[in-house]
Amino acid sequence: MNLSNKLKYYRSKKSLTQSQVAKKLCVSRKTISGWENTRSFPDLNTLVKISNIYNVSIDTLLKENSLSDTNFSQRNQIEMKKKISMMLYYINILLCINVNLNIFTVMRHSSSLVSIFLIINTIVFFYYFPSWIGFKSKIYKLLLSATFILTLSFILNEIFGSSDYMFNSDALTKFGFLIGRLVKALISTISIIIIVFFNPSKLL
Numbered sequence: 589m590n591l592s593n594k595l596k597y598y599r600s601k602k603s604l605t606q607s608q609v610a611k612k613l614c615v616s617r618k619t620i621s622g623w624e625n626t627r628s629f630p631d632l633n634t635l636v637k638i639s640n641i642y643n644v645s646i647d648t649l650l651k652e653n654s655l656s657d658t659n660f661s662q663r664n665q666i667e668m669k670k671k672i673s674m675m676l677y678y679i680n681i682l683l684c685i686n687v688n689l690n691i692f693t694v695m696r697h698s699s700s701l702v703s704i705f706l707i708i709n710t711i712v713f714f715y716y717f718p719s720w721i722g723f724k725s726k727i728y729k730l731l732l733s734a735t736f737i738l739t740l741s742f743i744l745n746e747i748f749g750s751s752d753y754m755f756n757s758d759a760l761t762k763f764g765f766l767i768g769r770l771v772k773a774l775i776s777t778i779s780i781i782i783i784v785f786f787n788p789s790k791l792l
Contacts, residue, residue, distance in 0.1 A: 594649050596624040598642040612641055669716050673788040676713040683709060684779040687772065700768075707775050710782065717786065732785055740777040 599609055599620075606620040613620075613634060622628040630638060639646050683706040 590626070591629065591649060592624050592626045595638065598644055598649075599624075602642055604641075609638075609641065613637055670788055672716045673713060676709055676716065677782065677786070677788055679709050680706070680713060680779055680782050684776065684783065687776055687779070703772055703775060706779055710775065710778055713782065713786075717788065732781065735784065736777060736781055739780050740773060 599606070606617045606624070610617045610620045615634075619628070623630055635646055635649060639649060683702055686702050687706055
């Protein structure tokens with residue numbers, strides 16, 4: 589992108605008209621138009637003033653393709669976030685299945701470890717999740733909330749409805765058991781919500 593195009597781009601980005609910029613620089617509107625249409629070019633002192641008005645460096649204005657390089661870098665970051673979030677999405681599916689079905693029982697505390705991994709995976713997933721545009725709709729938010737409540741209620745019922753452990757332990761053990769089960773129910777619910785609503789490939 590050449591200097592003329594950059595001058596026009598950054599002026600538009602600041603929501604300024606040619607007349608407004610001309611007034612700030614004490615030149616005519618035709619002069620600004622000439623700079624933006626490659627009919628003439630501003631001198632170095634004027635470029636310094638322009639860089640201050642547009643909040644960009646002189647190097648950015650003068651360096652060829654710097655804007656394109658920036659856009660390319662941003663696209664790379666978005667693509668990287670998409671790939672990471674997709675990987676975490678599939679890991680979430682495997683961990684969610686394991687937490688709820690207890691597939692791996694090699695170690696005594698394997699279920700607790702998997703739950704911890706699922707919590708960490710969920711946090712990292714939301715950090716890298718690249719698009720929240722679809723969640724601005726009120727209907728989508730309502731559906732998301734309803735699904736969360738119903739899923740959590742179902743999981744809580746499954747956990748506590750068939751457990752005899754609560755009736756054969758002391759108060760402190762019961763409290764620890766209750767907190768652990770609640771955390772498991774909550775993270776399982778969030779994990780299922782991710783699977784249903786947060787597939788990165790469908791939202792990008």
